[in-house]
Amino acid sequence: MTTATLETTSTDAATKSFTVTFLIRRFDPEVDAEPRWQDFDVEMYATDRVLDALHKIKWEQDGSLTFRRSCAHGICGSDAMRINGRNRLACKTLIKDLDITKPIYVEAIKGLPLEKDLVVDMEPFFASYREVQPFLQASSAPVAGKERVQSVAERARFDDTTKCILCAACTSSCPVFWTDGQYFGPAAIVNAHRFIFDSRDEEAKVRLDILNDKEGVWRCRTTFNCTDACPRGIEVTKAIAEVKQAILRGTP
């Protein structure tokens, strides 16, 4: 047990607060013709999250600041945003991991219609998701009252892509998606992957056909932005590559 180290760090972190400047890209559709940058100074601790800063601004300075959030620990996928030019979840980005000698830039994710401040219209994102048939399709009936059998190895095959929380950090970090909103985008492909490689599913071919479309996997330029952006650590680019290979093979 190494509590000594822990005690020192948490005491330090708890005692030292400092002023951090946030530059937030604001947009009020009822007033503004164009988005504008607004700065806020916030008193923060090193272990605070960017979400805490947004809350402090909203709760203590400007109640009109608008953003989505719910669980506040990286599970619900509500608060994907661009922080210093990189897509992250505000609730998983700690102040200590940012350079606070300079202002911290916060803006909405790109490529989806901007609604207000940090809120975008998620509907095109979910429309792409729905198009890849993201649900188990198996015509063979399991034994009544029993589970379908799946080996540990078969289950492990698609484990990585089951972690997706549909936050859109990957899709809205993709340069192809920025220029072509018709592209399915990484998140939809990840969710197709999750079923294509599930041994219980029988419709992999249908999804491979869908993703062989001109707006499908071949649009991916392998920039790895999506993998960098994923707050769940999913190897998104690898999953896309596996789908590409499966299309070429004609089978998972």
Added chain:
Amino acid sequence: MTSENHVETTVVDGVHHHQYDIVIIGAGGAGMRAAIEAGPGAKTAVISKLYPTRSHTGAAQGGMAAALANVEEDSWEWHTFDTIKGGDYLVDQDAAEILAKEAIDAVIDLENMGLPFNRTPDGKIDQRRFGGHTRDHGKAPVRRACYAADRTGHMILQTLFQNCVKLGIEFYNEYYALDLVMTEVDAGDGTTRQKPSGVVAYELATGELHVFQAKAVIFATGGFGKIYKTTSNAHTLTGDGVGIVWRKGLPLEDMEFFQFHPTGLAGLGILLTEGARGEGAILRNASGERFMERYAPTIKDLAPRDIVARCMVQEVAEGRGAGPDKDYVLLDCTHLGAEVLETKLPDITEFARTYLGVDPVYEPVPVMPTAHYAMGGIPTNVKAEVLSDNTTVVPGLYAAGECACVSVHGSNRLGTNSLLDINVFGKRAGRNAVEYVNSGVDFTPLPDDPAGDVRRLLEVLRDSNGTERIAAIRKELQDEMDKGAQVFRTSESLDHVAEVIAGLRDRYRNIAVQDKGKRFNTDLLEAVELGFLLDLAEVVVASARNREESRGGHMRDDFPNRDDEKFMQHTMAYLSGDAHSSVASDHIRLDWKPVTITRYQPMERKY
């Protein structure tokens, strides 16, 4: 923002009107499970204040209980007994039997829908140990929790959403339900009664109001952990659904019983699953002692949550806490090894690393209890029908999941029984609602101006020139609830909180909403949510003050023993009198409801 192109609706005086056989409020596990049942049988809409996959079911980690007996001998009767004993005998035993019996099909349903459970070497659903789940009436821990790493809730939420997509369920996302519309109808015996006729919702994107006329309404709105400061609950868990029902004059049951999950990350409240202890993790005090051995010699760290939470608080109170301020205990996972942590507990391992900078592979993790789950809520029978008193059903009104009180959890829920509850009773709510709407009932006519109350509520808040900050009132409420109505309570601490709440309710009338816009006005919504939080906190405190005994999640320092003679009954709280008075006793009436006992007579609760 809706997921489908909804059928054109009529607009009357700026209010959109829709008509559905069944309207489900809430798109977490219970709501979507109900939708999967209801969608194919009746015209169904789901209204959710969030996108469905943001719901807090997704934060559940450790597992879902069912006596599959895939890895060792088990039976649904043992599960029933554990649930009843875990709830300190305040469980309605007929409901617990249903829960445990239907658990098996509920898990198989999910697997057949595609849920990627962890597997045994022979390819069956794997099972792990969890607090309070035992072999043969308490002899030893049993492997009953079906799981997918420590992401079981995430997988349930995703699987249910996937199946809603498959079925083409109509969602109204980011529509915030604000009122249940009741119409006075002829009861057939010369009297009249209130019957639900629809729901009023506020569309976040536009600020416009929608009336959903419905034959049946299902509440599946989750909990209200945000009445507390330290909580595992999401910011959005403000108890709106429970609050709506309360304001309609319908009762709330057992509101004093709130569960504090033992292992929240110290200072933050972020949940670390009990599955960690199920896999062998150990709680230690500052000197490294495995203190649960002293309190629960048979099942130790796997005692139910109420007991473990109390023991932790007691260790700290008696000076055996760890850390510089001796204000937490330690969850020691170091002996589990990196592989178990990375494969079976990956998310909590990451939470500890991200939020505390502690690596559970090498260091014990600072933990303290965190407000987690409301055992109480909207009273229902086992068909998920809402009750207007101890026995009377409100036709066409259903509730399931955390917002409801069946009561399968009694005074303390066992871990993994909530993911089970949402599936078993969500399904029952959906199925029974379909049966009801297809039994020849017609739409109940809406009253004149059905959205009037909501419009006035929002206008008052938006147009107020008040000076009180929403966040300041909310913070004081949460701080005081943590101090006075948490793991340990006394009449003194509760009276103090009640006084504070009365003052906050006064200040709430002078609240300031800064955002005056129509689109995505989350400032306005936070003001509305705070109103619900104040209402519910008041009911929690009044119910807790009234129960002068200690049972399950309700521990009274001034009445440390369970008193079956006086209190072996459910609390029923009613809104009556002056709803707007700041003083709770002016508008809360407390009554009792008998507990249903079938096979298990109350015994002393030892582990």
